[in-house]
Amino acid sequence: MLGQLIANGRTSDVHRFGSGGAAKVLRSTTPQHWAQAEASFTAAVRQLGVPAPEVRDVIVIDGRAAVVFEHIDGPSMWQRMLEHPSDVSTLTREMASIQRAIHEAGVPEGLPSLVDRMHLKFSVSDELDAExxxxxxxxxxxxxxxxxxxxxxxxxxxxxxxxxxxxVIDWFDATVGHPVADIARTMLLLQRDATDLRHLPGATPAMISSMHETFTDAVRDRVPADLLRGWCRLRAAGRLAEKTDLDVSGLLALWRGSATDSGADDD
Structure with a gap:
C-alpha cells in the first residue's frame, strides 16, 4: 500500500499512500504511541484554523505505527530556498509570520505543557551533570x-x-507555553555550529547566517532580550536529551556560555 518515498527522518519515513494521502511510518526504534500523539495534536491545531494537514487515519503497516495525512502537493520551504537562494530572506520572514500566527491562534485541549516537557528532558539528559x-x-x-x-x-x-x-507539518512537539520559547527553538535550528543541521540538508554557511539574521530581525520587536537569552540556553540544554546531533559541543557551548541566569517574573 505504500507508494513513493517522499522524505525520511530520524524517527520516521514518509511515503505516498493511496489516493491523495501520505503515510508517516514510524521507525521500529521509535515509541509507537508517538503516532497517535502526533495525529491528535495535528487534528487539534487544524481545528483552530492553523494551516496543518488533514489527519485521515492512524494505522499499522508491517508492524509499525503510521499516521495517514492528506498529501500536500508542493515543495518544502527549505527545498524552495535551495532552488532559489535569492528568496531565502523573503521566505524566512514568511516563516516568522507563520509562527506568529500559530502563537495567536488559541490553544486546543489536550496539548502538554512545555514546562513539563522540558523538565522531563532535563531529567533524562546524560550530557548534563546533576548540578x-x-x-x-x-x-x-x-x-x-x-x-x-x-x-x-x-x-x-x-x-x-x-x-x-x-x-505546517510535524506537530509532535506541539505544546502550550511562552511564544519566546518557540522563537528560541527556531533560532537554535537556524544557528551555525549549534546543531549538525541534518534537518536542513545541503545548507551552506551563508544560507544559515542569512536565515538566522533575517529571522532574528523579524522577531526583534516582540522578544525581550533577557527572556530570549534564558530560553536560548534552555532550548540548547533541552535538545541534548533528544539525541538528534552527533556532535553536541555547540549545544553545550550555548548552554554553558552564559554565567548569568536569565529570568523574569512577569508574563
Missing part, C-alpha cells in the same frame, strides 16, 4: 510560563508550500 540539570530546572521555573500554542520544531523543512498556501 547542571538542577540549574536548568531552576532557570526554567523562573521563566514566565505563557499560554500560547507552540509548534516546538519550526524550521523551513517543516513548512510545505502547497497550492493553497503554506502548510
Amino acid at each position: 547542571e540539570r538542577a540549574t536548568a530546572a531552576a532557570l526554567l521555573d523562573r521563566q514566565p510560563a505563557g499560554a500560547s500554542l507552540l509548534h516546538g520544531d519550526l524550521h523551513p523543512g517543516n513548512v510545505l508550500l502547497g497550492p493553497d498556501g503554506p502548510v
Whole structure:
C-alpha cells in the first residue's frame, strides 16, 4: 500500500499512500504511541484554523505505527530556498509570520505543557551533570510560563508550500507555553555550529547566517532580550536529551556560555 518515498527522518519515513494521502511510518526504534500523539495534536491545531494537514487515519503497516495525512502537493520551504537562494530572506520572514500566527491562534485541549516537557528532558539528559540539570530546572521555573500554542520544531523543512498556501507539518512537539520559547527553538535550528543541521540538508554557511539574521530581525520587536537569552540556553540544554546531533559541543557551548541566569517574573 505504500507508494513513493517522499522524505525520511530520524524517527520516521514518509511515503505516498493511496489516493491523495501520505503515510508517516514510524521507525521500529521509535515509541509507537508517538503516532497517535502526533495525529491528535495535528487534528487539534487544524481545528483552530492553523494551516496543518488533514489527519485521515492512524494505522499499522508491517508492524509499525503510521499516521495517514492528506498529501500536500508542493515543495518544502527549505527545498524552495535551495532552488532559489535569492528568496531565502523573503521566505524566512514568511516563516516568522507563520509562527506568529500559530502563537495567536488559541490553544486546543489536550496539548502538554512545555514546562513539563522540558523538565522531563532535563531529567533524562546524560550530557548534563546533576548540578547542571538542577540549574536548568531552576532557570526554567523562573521563566514566565505563557499560554500560547507552540509548534516546538519550526524550521523551513517543516513548512510545505502547497497550492493553497503554506502548510505546517510535524506537530509532535506541539505544546502550550511562552511564544519566546518557540522563537528560541527556531533560532537554535537556524544557528551555525549549534546543531549538525541534518534537518536542513545541503545548507551552506551563508544560507544559515542569512536565515538566522533575517529571522532574528523579524522577531526583534516582540522578544525581550533577557527572556530570549534564558530560553536560548534552555532550548540548547533541552535538545541534548533528544539525541538528534552527533556532535553536541555547540549545544553545550550555548548552554554553558552564559554565567548569568536569565529570568523574569512577569508574563
